[in-house]
Amino acid sequence: MKLATLPNGTPDGQLVVVSKDGRQCASAVAIAPSLQAALEHWQDAEPALRALSAQLDAGSCPQAQAFDGRQALAPLPRAWQWLDGSAFQSHGDLMDVVFKIEKKNDQSRPLMYQGLSHQFIAPAADVPLPSADDFIDFEGEFGVITDAVPMGTTAAEARQHIRLVVLVNDWSLRRIAPVEMKTGFGWIHAKPACAMAPIAVTPDELDTGWRDARVQMRLEVDWNGQRFGAAHGGAMAFGFDELVAHAAYSRDLVAGTIIGSGTVSNPDYRTIGSSCIAERRAIETLDHGEPRTPYMAFGDRVRMQARLETGGDSPFGAIDQQVVQRKTR
């Protein structure tokens, strides 16, 4: 099942069910006004949403309308909690080169930080940021959305709470990242609002693209129309089930919690490319002694999507955004 959120003048937007081919949608407001509301009553909402989805795919849904992901909001335009992991080891290793930091991390514990969740930018909206001197970068990653997860939930139990899978661009300001990281407090300036691809999908919808609580798909990243990377989501050192359980050790997770994989990265990064610029700069530093690729300029575009290996379908739709200077007030 595929879900999306259309603008309706409210902060949470209007929930729609999207057809399997991504071309049509149907309002789900009779079931739940918003995706957040559906997640709060998922046991009741899911069967009704699946019935509507089946009706839409059968061509027998009277309120069917054309769906254009570029007009959609993020599936959750705001969320109560965004906990972003860093589960790809090759990403972590390369970032230590960029930031000139040796992270002291017990490898048995997932890395995770709490980020800005009150705004997820729409997939085709401009992204306003204060200055290109902050070294603007993208970070392509997968994420999951949970229903309510009680404190102390195990990884095995957590699988039942993973309701939706999403594609996220975690916008990052690299000049500030190591400055904030060295304090031990995590990031405020270096992690502005993320963007999200238009369609949230249930894990079963991904078929073989979801296995071992990991997204088994390549994340295709294009920067100004040039392929930048196509790393595979299966290489996570911890599955999303383990990330959810880690997050719930000393807190209840509210319905609508989004958990991120961290930047998708593979050890064969020299051939497959990267999902962020900083990684490429680290590889250049390793290979040539210095970085050669600049960070983003205002006006640059980044496009992200992920395709199923069976058939080439792009279940999440695309993030396709331009980074712009914020208006001075």
Next chain:
Amino acid sequence: MKLATLPNGTPDGQLVVVSKDGRQCASAVAIAPSLQAALEHWQDAEPALRALSAQLDAGSCPQAQAFDGRQALAPLPRAWQWLDGSAFQSHGDLMDVVFKIEKKNDQSRPLMYQGLSHQFIAPAADVPLPSADDFIDFEGEFGVITDAVPMGTTAAEARQHIRLVVLVNDWSLRRIAPVEMKTGFGWIHAKPACAMAPIAVTPDELDTGWRDARVQMRLEVDWNGQRFGAAHGGAMAFGFDELVAHAAYSRDLVAGTIIGSGTVSNPDYRTIGSSCIAERRAIETLDHGEPRTPYMAFGDRVRMQARLETGGDSPFGAIDQQVVQRKTR
């Protein structure tokens, strides 16, 4: 003006105006259903709330009812964003002793992390945590609640966005804090949900207790009925105006954002005491070579309130909570 939130079966609760003496309240649902809703329309809501407040204090409010802070929820039972500073230098210095870390922080930048905001525990509710082996600690601090703050707001502009002042207990698990801090990612396990005193007050209500964008009051902390500390809120190295501006560098702040001062602490901690156990253990380590005060046990209580120096009034009411083992499921 004093505001509070009573339970009504919804996650955001019911907004009430509280009388100056803290003994009566009146429903404000005709103005805004919840404090979050009022903050989203503060320009309209504030005059109406102040009129109701004046009516209540004049004894001419027909819907006046008795107010008991122990029955209240947190003023914001959930918030879209909780950004906690660490603006008291003596606290930071002592924590480096506890954690055996030397933070690499540029002193011109405030320290700040993003914490769990989807739940602020009611002032008299039990606090469930997984294990006393995690070294359970309290952290008494002041906080402010803002309306919507645009990206790029300066400290001078930020003062106009500080709408309410609150008292927070930032529950902390000290065994895990340095483990998470060494990763640079900030805290997930070490920072479970915070609690909040029942009454949120407008800065003007504090009179001389609010100056230089700092709370000029002592935060009285009692642990199991014994005075533990009474540090003064005026010693912040950065005012709340500077903390709000720092937070808004690369993000818009949503209405209802809560910004914390960090643990209230003064350089004369040997006489005035502390607002968390870890600090006292650091002082003991400095004085005796080892910590002597244990962390909290399940069943322990902590009480926090702050009094105005003019008159002894306790404008926020009290946090008075017991820490308990979470129920196994």
